[in-house]
Every structure is written in structure tokens, then in C-alpha cells.
Amino acid sequence: MLKVFNLPDLGEGLTESELLSWKIAVGDTVALNDVLAEVETAKAVVELSSPFDGTIAELHGEPGAVIQVGAPIISFDLPGAESEDTPVPDAGSSSLPDGRVPTLVGYGAAVEGAGRPARRARAGRPAAPDPVPAAQPSGSPSSVPVPAGGTATLTAERPRSTPPVRKLARDLGVDIARLAGSGAGGVVTREDVTAAADDARPVSGSPSGTDTLTEAAAGGVRTLGGRPRTEEEPIRSVRKATAAAMTSSAFTAPHVTEFLTVDVTESVELLQEVRQRRDFRELKLTPLTLVARAACLALERTPELNARWDGDGGRIIRQNYVNLGIAAATPRGLMVPNLKDAHAADLRSLAVRLAELTAVAREGKLKPEQLSGGTFTLTNVGVFGVDAGTPIINPGEAGILAIGQVRRMPWEYRDEVALRQVMTLSLSFDHRLVDGEQGSRFLADVGAVLAQPGLALALF
Template identity: 55%
Template structure:
């Protein structure tokens, strides 16, 4: 009996994933929950387990292919019982005519093997994602890539030209604030509904369209007289998710950035002395670890920077712990994994956690769990030779600290001019949550520790 495994819903409202690599080939025998593929979501690379035990008969997708949730990716030859409703769905396994909506739910497969169920499948609760399609609106089962053109266009043509574009009141309010004409948009939501993402995406189009030449497939664009070569790459996975998150953050939270330049020579001397300290043998202490520890201490004195604005609940959420996000540049784009309960770690533990977290991010093995739940972040722009910047907040956080490069500069020291190691800190914060004075006190506390590590004794 042939069973088709369709790309599962990996959660978080993600609708597509890219096949990175297959771990099996046609003809291979696999066991239940054996890892069969690596897929990259907008969050991280995920290992995909097999929901069946049997023989691989066909790989429907090649590595590098972006697959939508519900599309077939691999087929198995399985002996025994009937196909579980949660494992197979499609035109070849049609439900009773009276229950077309339930077949759509069957396309969304859970992680790993699921026990077989009898009777009507349990309908999954609708998520808050604006582009989520309710099961009742799609029948029969069709691959997501083919739904939008087929279902939206006829409805759009049937509507009178003077009718108001289909959207919700919050989306119309957002469009008015951003100056976007809804009549110029084509909705990507259920049955053509215009979503927040459609409105925000429109902001970047006018300038690009004015400057752009007619779109030409990169494979057919041959350089000629007066024409320069160009390469076009699809926007996928992590970079696509990061771009959407940064746009959402920039247009949602009112950003303010404050700067502080300090003499960190005492901190650099401390780091040098720790290299010969037995308590820190085998642990590499760098400036980022010391800054991270200073930030955690400063948060305890300035808790307003460790908060979140909950628009839905109409509340300010105060975190009594620090899940410290560390922005990491990776070949797949920017990731911000976090260290849980960083405020409870000593300097050596924090340095070890930073090293492991950064290594995992660059290797592409960051877990999806480590990318969620951050409360405040650090971005180390100094490693790229940058002195300062205005970092954009990680969505859902009130502050982010940019650590600049360390320079040997003439600096006032004990009443004289001397060459000192100087660094600039840049703090961006959400002005809805943090006032200028609160941000300044937080930044000054961090600077005081880095300028004179002994100041910690006055803060704890």
C-alpha cells in the first residue's frame, strides 16, 4: 500500500519550507520516526522524521525546492492497515462528499508519527496568522501554490469596480497611517482578503518599480552592448522571515537610539588577566561576554527595558528574567537565538553559552525553540569594524544594544591625554515602553561597569 507524506505544518504560522537535503533514497527501508530529510523554514533548519515504517518509493521534491505545506514530498510502500487520516490526503483519497472541509485539515500533518484516529478528525483551532486559510474555505484539497490564482481572481472580477477592497478595520487603519491605497492591492488572505503583510509589502514597491527595467529571466539575460550582467535570486526562508520581521518592527515600534562612548581599557585589562585565572581555564572570555554580563546587571536596575508591548491584550508585559538574544550573521541571513535565564549565569557560563549559541547559528543547527522568547538583545557590530549604529528592535522586545569596535584613541585619563581603548555603545529602544531618561540610565549603568569593572560592587 502506497502512503504519501505531505509537508507538515511545522507551526508558528509558517506556510512553506525548503528541502535542504534528503537522508534517504528510493528503495531505502525506513523505520517509524527515522530522520528522512532536513528542511529549512523561515526560522531554522529542522530535521524531519518519517511518519511511516516502510520502503521509500519516490521523492517528489528535489533539494533546493521550496515546498508549501500540504504538498507531497515522499511516498512509501507500507504493509498493513488503512491509511491514517492525518498522514494522507489528496484527490486519490477522497472523503465522503458530505465532509469536504475535513479533507483540507488532513493535509496539515503533525510532527513525526501520529496515532491513527477513527471518526471525524479533530478540527484544528484557527491561528492568529493573517494569511491562515480556514479549512472550511478550501475544498477540495489543492496544493497551496495553486489556490490563490484560481480562487481569488474570479471573485475580484465579479466585484463592482467601485466597491471597497476586502479588508478588516485594523488593516484599513494601518493603510491610512502608511498612506497605502487598498484599491491598488491584491489580497493574499483567504478569498482575496487584504492583510497587514500586503499593506506593508506595498511600501517597498513604488520606488523599486520606478527604477526597475522589465523583469527578465536571469537565465535568458545575455550581456550586450551597454548592458551589464545581473543575477537574481529568490527571497526565501530565513532572509524572507527576517525582512518581514524588521519591516514590522520598524513600522510598529517608535525607535529611539542613544549613544555612549567610553574608555574600556580597564575591562580589556580584566579580560587579559582572566586568561591566566584557573577558574576560567578552557573558557574564552571576550568583550561580548563581559558586555552581556554588564547588560544583565543593568537590567536588574532598569527593568523597563526588559518589557514587551502586548497590543492585543492592551498590556505591558514585565519580564522578571532575561532571555538574552544574540544577533548572529549566518550564510542564510540574520538569526537572533537567545540564552534563556542569562541573568542567572556567571561570566564563565555566559561566555560558554555565547560560544555554543554562535557556533550553532553559523552551522545552521539552531533550534526553533532558541529563536523564540527573547526579552532583550545584543548585536556586535564591532566585529565588522563598525563603531556605532542604530539597530532595529527584535520584534516583541523593548531594547537592543549594539556593541561597537574598540579603537585606540587619545582620551582624557587622570587629567592627561593618553592612548586608551575606546568603544561606543548604541541603545535602540521602543519609546512606548522606555523613556529617554530610562534608556539613558540603563546605558550609563552598562558603561560604568565597562569603564570600571569594580563598579559592580556598588550595583549588586
């Protein structure tokens, strides 16, 4: 009998997820906890695991589709089971109704032998169908080549592909509906699209139809990057969440931004000295590492910057720990993972954890728990060659500190003008719970530690 698996709440309070890829196909036999698909929420990419032992009867959606929580995503054929929609426990549940482990990889205990499902052989299905080239203009819509040993039927259903592949097909003028995918489960890949485009390109070397149309629409003027004059991109996952968070913060929390330019020559020299120590040689020590340590020390003296505004409860919640957020540009967009209990870490531990967090963010493998619970955030605009900015506070926090580029410039030093290493700090804080005096004191404390790192021994 058929059993419908609805998209579960991933334990993040989100309402939808984008389907990135299927790991199975209709007809496959799967076991409990086999990986079925990858879905992307506003916080993380999550592997969706099978809650049943059975056979895949139907896939509800194609890669790139946005699926609402509670909507059907997969139908299973389970011998002896009654037909019904099956809700799945939230990610926070410890077990399924029958005592088995949760269905989301990364949210529960691992199961020995769990992994990718084994494919069941299906009669009449070729092992690896060749991609079908794009149809020529004179071709009939029904004249689609059929791989040996198989059959082909044109339907109104779009072939499965990812948004980047569909965009590439549009840019190259390839009708993706006429391609047979060579990827797993018949997914149309980038190679399928480029191969079809090569087959359709005129041999004479004359400009392609897409280029001609682009130039004609522009009146012969070249567009940026040779792309169409206008392009559309769906607002999804991370971009949608970022837009909502930044809009809420900007129009809810009254922002005040203060700036402080600091001579950080002694901090730069300290980093150079510390890097020579045997226990630091393999670590990546940067100005961000020192600023992170300085911020944690300054928050000890100005806890107002580490508090949270609870308007509904009519209270200000002071958090006597620092979960230090680090704004990071990742392949998925802007993310703000945080280092839990950063206040308890020494310089070496901070360097190790920052490097690990940065690597995980760049790989796109951040977990939801790494993206929640932050209390104060740092954003390093200096890596882009920028000196200062007016950063927007991460919702639920009281402040954010932007770190500018370290520049060598003339500076007054011991009553003389000398070339020094200088950095600008930009602090935005929520004026509902942080007064100007408190914000200024915090910024001055951070600057004092960076200007004279030895002061940390005396002041903190």
C-alpha cells in the first residue's frame, strides 16, 4: 500500500525548504535512514532520510522546487501498510513512534549500515542513457531519439534539473524539455546542456542566435558580461531569510553607529611574534582573532552590548556568556555562524575554532545549531579592502562590530608623525537597550586592547 511522507519541520521553526537533489528514483528499494534527498532551508543544507523500508512509488517535486512543511514529498510502496499521509516527528524528537531513530541526518544517532539506497534493477531500463541533443528548428516535437533498449514518452512534466542548470540552458538557448538527463534518476546535468548547445551551434562560426538576439535588443551595444539585458532570479532560502532578518532589524531596532580609528601596530607586531611560537605555527592568526578576543574582554565590562530586548515580556535579558557570531560570505550567501562560549576561550583556542568555523562555512556544511543562539556579532569588511561601514545588527542581539582593513599610514606617535598600522572599528548598537555612554565605552575598550595588547593584563 502507498504511504505518503510529508516534508517534516526541520526543528528550526521554518515553513519551507528548497529541494536541491534527489538521491533516489522511482522504483528504488530503500531501507530505514537511507538518504533520500538534499533540501536547503534558510539555515542549512540537510539530508532527508527515509522513515521506512520500502519502494519509492512517486517523487513529489523536482530539484529547485520550494516545498512547504507538511506537504507531500515522497510516496512509498509498503507491503501490508494502509494508505495514509505520514507526518514525521520534529527534528528534536528522540525517536519515531516505533522506537526507531529520527529521519533527519545529523539530528539523531547514526545507524549502522545507513547510507545511500541500493538501486533495484528495472526491466527495460538502460544502464546509462545517452543525453539527447537539442532538437533542430525543423524537427518535430515528438522526434526525440530513444536510447537503445529503452522507451521515451513526451509528457508535460519538466525534466529534473537544478536552477543553475536551467539558467545555463536559457543562456545557451537550449530547450531543456527536450533533453534526457544523464545524471542520477534522469537529472539533466550541466554537461548535458553544454553538449546539446555544442551540437546545435552553427559550424560556420557565425554568432549564435542568443548572441544575435542579445545584441539586437541592445541596439548593437555589448551587455555586461555578454549576458541578456535583464535576468530574473527567484528569491529563495538564504536570500529570503537574510532580507526578512535585515528588514526586521533595520525597522525595529533604532541603530546608532560609532567609529573609532586605532593604531594597531603593537597588535600586528604581537601577531608576528606569536606566530613564531611552536604551538601557534600551524594556526592562522589574523587581526580578526585579536579583535574577537578583545571584544570578549570588553563585553565583560559592558554587558549591555551582550543583552537581548524582549519587548513582549517587557524585559531586557542579559546573557552572561558570549556566543560570538562571525558574519561570513559563503556559497549559499551571507551566514552568521557563532562560536559558543567564546568568552571562555584563550587566543589559541579562538584561532583554532575560527579556522574550523570558516572552513565549514565555505564548504556549505554549517549545521542549524551553529547558526542560532548568537549574542554579539563581528563582521570583517577589511578582507574586501573596506575601512568602515554601518553594519545592521543581527536580530535578537544588541550590537555588531565591523572590522576595517589594516592600513599603513601617517599617524601621531610619541609626539612625532610616523608610519603606523591603523584600523577603523565601526560599532552599531540597539539604542533601546544600549545608551551612547555604554556603546562608546565598549568601543573604547576594544580599541585600547588593540592599541596596547598588554593593557589586557591590567584592565581585564
